[in-house]
Amino acid sequence: MELNLKKITIAGVGLIGGSFALALRSAGVKAELVGIGRDPDVMQQALELGIVDRVAENAADAYSGADLILIAAPVAQTSVILSQILPFLGPDTVITDVGSTKADGVAAARLVMGERIGQFVPAHPIAGRELNGPAAAISDLYAGKKLVITALPENPKASVSLVEDLWKICGAQIHFLTPEAHDAVFASVSHLPHLLAYALVDEVSQRENADILFQYAASGFRDFTRIAGSSPEMWRDIAMANRDALLHELDAYIANVSATRTALAERDADSLLRTFSRAQSARQRWIEAIEAAEKDRHAAV
Amino acid sequence: MELNLKKITIAGVGLIGGSFALALRSAGVKAELVGIGRDPDVMQQALELGIVDRVAENAADAYSGADLILIAAPVAQTSVILSQILPFLGPDTVITDVGSTKADGVAAARLVMGERIGQFVPAHPIAGRELNGPAAAISDLYAGKKLVITALPENPKASVSLVEDLWKICGAQIHFLTPEAHDAVFASVSHLPHLLAYALVDEVSQRENADILFQYAASGFRDFTRIAGSSPEMWRDIAMANRDALLHELDAYIANVSATRTALAERDADSLLRTFSRAQSARQRWIEAIEAAEKDRHAAV
Numbered sequence: 001m002e003l004n005l006k007k008i009t010i011a012g013v014g015l016i017g018g019s020f021a022l023a024l025r026s027a028g029v030k031a032e033l034v035g036i037g038r039d040p041d042v043m044q045q046a047l048e049l050g051i052v053d054r055v056a057e058n059a060a061d062a063y064s065g066a067d068l069i070l071i072a073a074p075v076a077q078t079s080v081i082l083s084q085i086l087p088f089l090g091p092d093t094v095i096t097d098v099g100s101t102k103a104d105g106v107a108a109a110r111l112v113m114g115e116r117i118g119q120f121v122p123a124h125p126i127a128g129r130e131l132n133g134p135a136a137a138i139s140d141l142y143a144g145k146k147l148v149i150t151a152l153p154e155n156p157k158a159s160v161s162l163v164e165d166l167w168k169i170c171g172a173q174i175h176f177l178t179p180e181a182h183d184a185v186f187a188s189v190s191h192l193p194h195l196l197a198y199a200l201v202d203e204v205s206q207r208e209n210a211d212i213l214f215q216y217a218a219s220g221f222r223d224f225t226r227i228a229g230s231s232p233e234m235w236r237d238i239a240m241a242n243r244d245a246l247l248h249e250l251d252a253y254i255a256n257v258s259a260t261r262t263a264l265a266e267r268d269a270d271s272l273l274r275t276f277s278r279a280q281s282a283r284q285r286w287i288e289a290i291e292a293a294e295k296d297r298h299a300a301v
Numbered sequence: 302m303e304l305n306l307k308k309i310t311i312a313g314v315g316l317i318g319g320s321f322a323l324a325l326r327s328a329g330v331k332a333e334l335v336g337i338g339r340d341p342d343v344m345q346q347a348l349e350l351g352i353v354d355r356v357a358e359n360a361a362d363a364y365s366g367a368d369l370i371l372i373a374a375p376v377a378q379t380s381v382i383l384s385q386i387l388p389f390l391g392p393d394t395v396i397t398d399v400g401s402t403k404a405d406g407v408a409a410a411r412l413v414m415g416e417r418i419g420q421f422v423p424a425h426p427i428a429g430r431e432l433n434g435p436a437a438a439i440s441d442l443y444a445g446k447k448l449v450i451t452a453l454p455e456n457p458k459a460s461v462s463l464v465e466d467l468w469k470i471c472g473a474q475i476h477f478l479t480p481e482a483h484d485a486v487f488a489s490v491s492h493l494p495h496l497l498a499y500a501l502v503d504e505v506s507q508r509e510n511a512d513i514l515f516q517y518a519a520s521g522f523r524d525f526t527r528i529a530g531s532s533p534e535m536w537r538d539i540a541m542a543n544r545d546a547l548l549h550e551l552d553a554y555i556a557n558v559s560a561t562r563t564a565l566a567e568r569d570a571d572s573l574l575r576t577f578s579r580a581q582s583a584r585q586r587w588i589e590a591i592e593a594a595e596k597d598r599h600a601a602v
Binding site: 217218273275 | 427476487491497498499513515517518519523525530551553555559566576583584588591
């Protein structure tokens, strides 16, 4: 893939932005990689680790003349960063982001960018580690992972292609969803489980006998609650940003758990077995599909 | 530890019973290890793998003259096995089990055993693998794992000590709880999470767009739902056997999730952050305690 890019600016050079930079560099992309961020120590670290070529002195330096700007900061900061970019945004610059929720971010971007909204191509890489910051960045974070582009009607085809091409270079598999479909899907398979895991650990921790309960919690509990180890601030922001879809999922789940409760209360063992069996089979099929895809990917490499 | 045992009988030589036998053997316990079970092929396999010294021809052969009998079969079979043991139960034989729920099993055992209930010392090893059957048995399955004895008022001290000593030989850490306390603890940290994970996967699998949802489910969903890959029959039996404690936990959890839903519906971001933060801190302390204990154990070895 031949890309004629001179300058790529990364706003927020932590795990996600840093891994994007490392992946591009390791694939031989020649563009200058410029970093900008709120914390000078973090930026210095990103520079010393060779993740960016230089740290911008200010917004003008960072954004003027960039071919692509990647916003890789917490979703709550997207609007602020877009308004910092706007005075220096060239007519051909493409902006993209990595936010875990899309409809809310797109609405905020429309407010800030107005008629220039077409220059913003929203995206979301489905990848992460339990570590954060530039030191956690790795060049293969996105290899084989999904990257969802929630393109807007205003996005020129070439701008969407550029975002697509850059993430393909990082090794990601490109998917397209509308912002609303994206948010509904991730409310179901990501945001809801996070909220449920937080609620369970919180529930246990508030008990008088919490020490005894945790003492006997074993590997099943550990895996079930692993996501409750995630950043509370980040997940508060995601829950608030995707509030409507998450409420919808919560209601459906509470209804399903309540039905299971009724089956148990009524000693309806057959109904419990049906629920458990459907779940086990569905999960088994899912795991087999993942493993088959993984195998194909390795065979293709 | 010097134990003068001549014959140990294991009823059900799968992962749990087989690993108990292998652990005793590997620790140099000299007693004859006799296996008995419903499936002749499984018993033959246990024999060929060297897990037991011989397979009993019938109940008389299995249970007569045994110093200890371990019942390592699904909880729903405990009563049946106890009634098969009873005609051949010597006055000094100690029976123990490995059931995941205790109050229900103890009540059933009292019905079957009557005045001889003191010979039954209920126990529960907190250990497992995702594999089953004698081929999955390993000698260090119980090393460093918890073993809960839910001793009965009728149990002679020497009988409890024998069960304790044998599990210590297997490497387990011995804990004591009443059957009721045991069931309440495991309803909270094991049975409830299983039911919640089954309910989530079932909920997703019943959606019209289930394929799309599963397609975007990532590692967080995979860990959260790992326990929904467990045997539906086994977990139906556990849920039914521990119904009252599990209903109690379900109600507390549904109340907590509903409160979280209210906070989200009311855009109370501070309340969400408090819940998420309490959970994250509690989990972090718990993981640190586990890791410290693990380190101590390795240092002590």
